[in-house]
Amino acid sequence: MTKSPALSFATAITRAPSLTVTGGLRAIDQGAPDPDLFRSHHAMYISALQATGAEVIQLPALENYPDSVFVEDTALCLPEGVIIMRPGAPSRLGEAVEMATILPEYFRQVRYLDAGHAEGGDILVTSREILVGRSGRTDKRGVAALRDIVTEWGYQLRELQTPPGVLHFKTDCGLLDEDTILSTHRLAASGCFSDYNVLLVAEGEEACANAVRFNDVILFPAGFPTTASMLRDHGYTLVEIPNTEAAKIDGGMSCLSLRFTKYPDPDRDRESYG
Template sequence: MTNPAYEFTHAITRRPGTSVVNGLRATDIGTPDPVRMEKAHAAYVSALQSTGARVIELDPLEEFPDALFVEDTALCLPQGAVLMRPGAGSRRGEVAHMAPALRQCFDDVREIADGFIEGGDILVTGREILVGRSARTDANGVAELSAIVADWGHSLREVFTPEGVLHFKTDCSLLDAETILATRRLDASGCFDGYRVLHVADGEEAAANSIRFNNLVIMPAGFPRTADTISNAGFEVVEIDNSDCAKLDGGMSCLSLRLTPTTPPD
């Protein structure tokens, strides 16, 4: 792997359960369809696998309706993994269910013990780790994570998620080590000074939550102008139906933990 910010050998996903209809949502725009969501999830896994990566698919957790959004439970870095402490109380129990899979992949697994922090607020670039304070991530959580990753040689910079935006990565994603896809409202904060920034098209803000995974940029379907912007910048785009996940404030990054294990599982 040449760039650990976006090149990975593995991913971890969790299939949605039927209880997903009870998932958290900031605004009720409808109930997700579990059957359609399962089909879209399978397409997402196929896209990850098409890059040559191994995908570890975990079973649904019916007692945790939001458990398919595995990204919020952990941060995976080349040196190890950090178990998060979600700000949403109903999601805190998901972390214990993710821990065994991560312990099979990493010798060094640490955890946030005091503050609150969710993976959706963390963007790892080629030079630093950006963490957005939000309703789900507080100052104590950021400070704890900063101390952990400093031990592994990483620098962390705290930024702030716009009012009314659930997670920092709701409004941005990494395209390569120095290129960020972002909404204009987030870029206007100055948090990406020094990076190359591509803006999503006006009215297509939901496209900002995409992921760079090996040779692909995997983005939600239905945002043609932003897809053209990414493609014209030289990236290979794959579009996935995200209409049901969007009803639960979920996006492309939420659905996977992307990693290169230090101790690859059997």
């Protein structure tokens, strides 16, 4: 597997789970997450990132924001700069404000979504394009505002529809390499990945579709043996991380980090993205 700027990172930002994570938003009540167990799983996630050689910036918990552990929803990191999102859940708007005080340290350009709503969980950046799924958290105005910024930076944005009943577009998919996407049957059936190689998760294992390629490994939720075996058979190296507590509030592997590469030279503005 070759490295790509969409897959290879030197830096990740994470945020510790709060004690109030028990009140995190969820589509279906599967019980409240255990904060201690969540922190244990989160530590394993951070260790997996560090094991690839990445620097992991660990932000403190925000007790006023139960969902703030899911930092990916607050921003989109691209080579030209970072775009601060406008989360679709009103209770999460403050998370983006908090992140906006931190990200200028790592990016020369900081832009802000100025209309509608969009969350990072609905955005899949590949080596060819930016895929954005409309959902209950990302609306048409938000997609249009995002398109204005990324088009200015030379990107093609393709607007799609997240399947009914699915929180985020990336709940049902993850980028495995430059040409390959892991997807659920229901999302792939829409034809949105017709120009990519698609590997389908096993029936009954839809919750593992949100896997993350980070450098040479795939960060993969533990407990989905059939899909894990299939991915290994295709040559991928998996690091399986328990995700039971994050899953109770609709969180997956990509949600837990912002991924990019920062350069020490202030005259350079190329940061890798993910």
